[in-house]
Amino acid sequence: xxxxxxxxxxxxxxxxxxxxxWILGITVLGFATSSAVATQFxxxxxxxxxxxxxxxxxxxxxxxxxxxxxxRHTRTDEELGRAELLGSVPLPRAASVAAxxxxxxAANLLxxxxxxxxxxxxxLPVPGAVWAGAAVGAVxxxxxxxxxxxxxxLPSGRSANGAAxxxxxxxxxxxxxxxxxxxxxxxxLHVSSAWPSLLSPIGWGQRSRPFTSPDLFPLLVxxxxxxxxxxxxxxxxxxxxxxxxxxPQGDGRERAGAGGTxxxxxxWRLQRSTLAxxxxxxxxxxxxxxxxxxxxxxxxxxxxPLKELISRLVPxxxxxxxxxxxxxxxxxxxxxxxxxxxxxxxxxxxxxAEGRSELLLAAPVSRARWLGANLFxxxxxAALVCATAGAAxxxGLGVSGTPTGAGGSLVxxxxxxxxxxxxxxxxxxxxxxxxxxxxxxxxxxMLAAGLVLGEFGELFGLPVWLQDLSPFRHSSAMPVEPFDPxxxxxxxxxxxxxxxxxxYSIRRRDLTx
Amino acid sequence: MNAATQSVIETLGLVKDFGRTRALDGLDLSVxxxxxxxxxxxxxxxxxxxxxxxxxxxRPTSGTARVFGLDPWADPVATHRDIAYVPxxxxxxxxxxxxxxxxxxxxxxxxxxxxxRRELIExxxxxxxxxxxxxxKGNRQKVALxxxxxxxxxxxxxxxxxxxxxxxxxxxxxxxxxxVSRDGATVLLxxxxxxxxxxxxxxxxxxxxxxxxxxxTLGELRHLKRTHFRVTGLAEPARLAALPGTHGISIDGTxxxxxxxxxxxxxxxxxxxxxxxxxxxxxxxxxESLFLRHYSDRxxxxxx
Numbered sequence: 038x039x040x041x042x043x044x045x046x047x048x049x050x051x052x053x054x055x056x057x058x059w060i061l062g063i064t065v066l067g068f069a070t071s072s073a074v075a076t077q078f079x080x081x082x083x084x085x086x087x088x089x090x091x092x093x094x095x096x097x098x099x100x101x102x103x104x105x106x107x108x109r110h111t112r113t114d115e116e117l118g119r120a121e122l123l124g125s126v127p128l129p130r131a132a133s134v135a136a137x138x139x140x141x142x143a144a145n146l147l148x149x150x151x152x153x154x155x156x157x158x159x160x161l162p163v164p165g166a167v168w169a170g171a172a173v174g175a176v177x178x179x180x181x182x183x184x185x186x187x188x189x190x191l192p193s194g195r196s197a198n199g200a201a202x203x204x205x206x207x208x209x210x211x212x213x214x215x216x217x218x219x220x221x222x223x224x225x226l227h228v229s230s231a232w233p234s235l236l237s238p239i240g241w242g243q244r245s246r247p248f249t250s251p252d253l254f255p256l257l258v259x260x261x262x263x264x265x266x267x268x269x270x271x272x273x274x275x276x277x278x279x280x281x282x283x284x285p286q287g288d289g290r291e292r293a294g295a296g297g298t299x300x301x302x303x304x305w306r307l308q309r310s311t312l313a314x315x316x317x318x319x320x321x322x323x324x325x326x327x328x329x330x331x332x333x334x335x336x337x338x339x340x341x342p343l344k345e346l347i348s349r350l351v352p353x354x355x356x357x358x359x360x361x362x363x364x365x366x367x368x369x370x371x372x373x374x375x376x377x378x379x380x381x382x383x384x385x386x387x388x389x390a391e392g393r394s395e396l397l398l399a400a401p402v403s404r405a406r407w408l409g410a411n412l413f414x415x416x417x418x419a420a421l422v423c424a425t426a427g428a429a430x431x432x433g434l435g436v437s438g439t440p441t442g443a444g445g446s447l448v449x450x451x452x453x454x455x456x457x458x459x460x461x462x463x464x465x466x467x468x469x470x471x472x473x474x475x476x477x478x479x480x481x482x483m484l485a486a487g488l489v490l491g492e493f494g495e496l497f498g499l500p501v502w503l504q505d506l507s508p509f510r511h512s513s514a515m516p517v518e519p520f521d522p523x524x525x526x527x528x529x530x531x532x533x534x535x536x537x538x539x540x541y542s543i544r545r546r547d548l549t550x
Numbered sequence: 551m552n553a554a555t556q557s558v559i560e561t562l563g564l565v566k567d568f569g570r571t572r573a574l575d576g577l578d579l580s581v582x583x584x585x586x587x588x589x590x591x592x593x594x595x596x597x598x599x600x601x602x603x604x605x606x607x608x609r610p611t612s613g614t615a616r617v618f619g620l621d622p623w624a625d626p627v628a629t630h631r632d633i634a635y636v637p638x639x640x641x642x643x644x645x646x647x648x649x650x651x652x653x654x655x656x657x658x659x660x661x662x663x664x665x666x667r668r669e670l671i672e673x674x675x676x677x678x679x680x681x682x683x684x685x686x687k688g689n690r691q692k693v694a695l696x697x698x699x700x701x702x703x704x705x706x707x708x709x710x711x712x713x714x715x716x717x718x719x720x721x722x723x724x725x726x727x728x729x730v731s732r733d734g735a736t737v738l739l740x741x742x743x744x745x746x747x748x749x750x751x752x753x754x755x756x757x758x759x760x761x762x763x764x765x766x767t768l769g770e771l772r773h774l775k776r777t778h779f780r781v782t783g784l785a786e787p788a789r790l791a792a793l794p795g796t797h798g799i800s801i802d803g804t805x806x807x808x809x810x811x812x813x814x815x816x817x818x819x820x821x822x823x824x825x826x827x828x829x830x831x832x833x834x835x836x837x838e839s840l841f842l843r844h845y846s847d848r849x850x851x852x853x854x
Contacts, residue, residue, distance in 0.1 A: 116683060193644065193645075193683055195644070195645065286681055286683070286684055287681075288647065288679040288680060288681070289645075289646065289647025289649070289650060289679055289680070289681050290647055290649065290650060290679065291647065291649040291678050291679050292649050292650070292653055292678075293649070293650040293653030293654055293657065294650075297650055297653055297654055297657070298653055298654055298656075298657020298658065298661070299657070299658075300658075302654075303643075303654060306643075306645075306646070307643065307645075391641050392637065392639055392640075392641035393641050393642065393643060395602075395607060395637050396635070396637060396640070396641075396655060396694065397655075397658065398605075398607060398626070399607070399630060399633065399635035399637075399707075400630055400655065400658035400659050401626075401627045401629075401630035401631040401633075401658075401659060401660075402627060402630075402658055403626070403627050404626075547607070547608035547609060548602065548607040548608055
């Protein structure tokens with residue numbers, strides 16, 4: 038067995054939990070979306086159009102899975118000194134890069150197969166499902182190559198992950214712009230994407246048109262790009278020192294800035310770059326609402342089954358269709374906000390497990406203040422993510438000149454999702470305070486449970502009381518629904534109670550590595 | 551006031567269990583105001599656990615701990631007001647520079663003394679603009695030491711502080727200990743290196759498996775100063791027993807190993823100086839040999 042394969046197997050062993058979670062998660066998401074589409078849209082043509090859009094979400098996640106995988110096994114290993122140990126064994130210098138590329142390709146092959154199987158299970162036509170799976174895998178593979186190059190260029194795992202994830206986000210956004218600028222076909226179901234889509238691997242994946250007229254060429258382009266980029270990454274690695282990077286690690290400041298000597302300042306410092314990522318995501322989401330708005334309005338009003346579905350979802354039928362669309366997108370922004378908040382809270386766990394909180398808490402400041410500072414930054418993050426999505430949607434709608442009754446009030450509409458996000462992040466805080474070792478699975482698990490109960494509960498036919506456990510159910514779905522102060526205040530009170538309980542509990546436990 | 555004014559640290563029967571592992575097993579430790587106290591023990595003996603209990607970071611299973619007369623678990627904020635702490639394994643924020651980390655840590659304690667901060671950075675030869683992710687273990691240690699010494703404290707808790715420092719930096723560290731000690735501060739310094747503690751400390755507590763096995767001044771712990779001899783080529787090794795101040799003699803053919811009291815070194819050296827000897831190794835006793843002796847003392851008849 039060659040050394041590279043052995044290394045790839047070793048990397049796969051390290052990823053034995055992470056990768057299955059990604060692959061199964063993406064598959065379940067693809068299955069859920071497509072089964073919803075398959076049951077709600079009888080018309081095959083309508084299905085095809087929506088599915089092409091729906092398939093771009095698994096592709097987006099496949100891209101993220103691939104970039105994190107490659108960076109984890111290349112730059113992060115190098116940064117933490119593990120690569121040095123491996124560099125002493127008789128293997129070529131670029132062996133780790135080659136192994137990560139190999140593992141990435143294998144993971145995407147597997148993912149493609151699973152996604153295809155998920156689509157088939159959801160009742161979609163088999164050939165289309167296979168093509169769609171192949172497209173998802175091909176997009177993932179192209180990002181394996183791209184991330185390998187990024188990891189050679191940037192000095193730290195964190196910066197490489199950030200840059201690569203930003204590229205994934207840009208690819209998703211550019212694809213959306215390409216669609217929006219594209220020309221709808223006569224039946225309004227197909228969009229020939231405009232040139233910007235050619236700049237995005239996700240756009241290329243979509244060009245394979247799995248459910249209408251499959252085309253192999255775009256997938257070949259993606260695979261070739263992956264090969265070329267992977268080769269370039271190996272070439273760079275062969276020619277550079279271990280630990281070196283094309284862009285060197287810049288120096289920091291000699292003294293802390295004004296806010297650099299407080300818990301809030303530190304929490305902000307640690308959160309700000311991640312928050313920027315969430316805000317970009319939220320802005321992209323909002324912009325999609327604005328840019329795709331006109332298209333959606335046109336498509337929906339011309340397709341009878343869709344119109345019927347919308348009127349079924351929104352009793353009264355008086356709300357504009359565009360408002361329904363925007364409401365749904367702002368709901369997703371609310372999920373982003375909760376995730377950003379949870380992530381900020383759970384950073385405390387990393388601080389504790391990696392021994393940094395020991396240094397902090399040896400100072401004459403209480404644990405409750407430390408927790409409070411982090412909860413405050415987490416809450417501010419959630420609010421900022423929501424506000425960004427609302428502002429971007431308002432801006433997008435304004436630019437595209439879509440008539441909507443809600444244009445100006447979209448920021449408050451987005452902010453209506455903040456109280457639910459507060460409940461999630463306060464619950465994550467309580468998990469951290471009471472059961473630190475379990476806080477990470479608990480924190481994210483609660484979000485997943487909230488999503489399943491709140492967003493898909495109806496689809497799965499769960500009892501109402503169970504659905505009502507999800508904080509998402511108590512957010513006002515503005516602008517379609519009016520603001521519901523009782524729900525918002527109720528959520529805020531629950532969040533405050535959870536935070537108070539967390540502050541009480543954290544005083545009563547050992548610092549736990 | 552009472553005993554609290556004389557003794558800065560006082561623990562009685564401290565027990566700490568982690569699951570089924572007993573990390574501290576009835577530890578008694580007493581550190582008087584103004585002294586430099588060595589806290590000596592092998593890895594895993596419970597030194598870091600003790601320091602964490604003293605900081606109120608973990609709660610003792612039973613027993614009491616008092617720092618400045620306060621219970622650190624019940625009132626960590628008041629206890630920490632006059633403490634500077636350097637953990638054994640310093641972990642910093644990868645994206646903060648060393649200077650920012652120093653300002654953060656001293657800022658939480660009320661702010662650094664500007665002159666002191668500058669001098670320390672210079673003496674420890676730290677580049678404070680580098681991001682912490684680029685620092686070696688020694689440099690991370692320096693950041694924590696500078697943060698600890700850059701603001702005066704009444705008690706310094708230092709967990710194996712010189713691990714990772716080169717001899718030059720170790721000398722800088724010793725000068726800082728001297729400085730804060732002259733200013734009247736109390737220092738508790740944990741280490742697994744006997745010679746380090748020997749040079750710096752007024753009193754020593756030796757900990758093994760979570761229990762203090764010895765405590766006292768170096769003079770009181772006389773057997774710590776015994777020198778270990780290994781001689782080969784002796785005509786009559788059995789004669790060694792007759793020399794003054796020799797202990798623990800073991801003989802293998804013409805080779806012999808034994809310990810000798812510092813006061814009797816002259817007589818011992820004269821006693822082994824015979825024409826036939828072919829090899830001589832002299833070493834200060836290691837902590838390991840000390841513990842080995844503890845085991846054999848316990849298993850043998852004569853416990854003190």
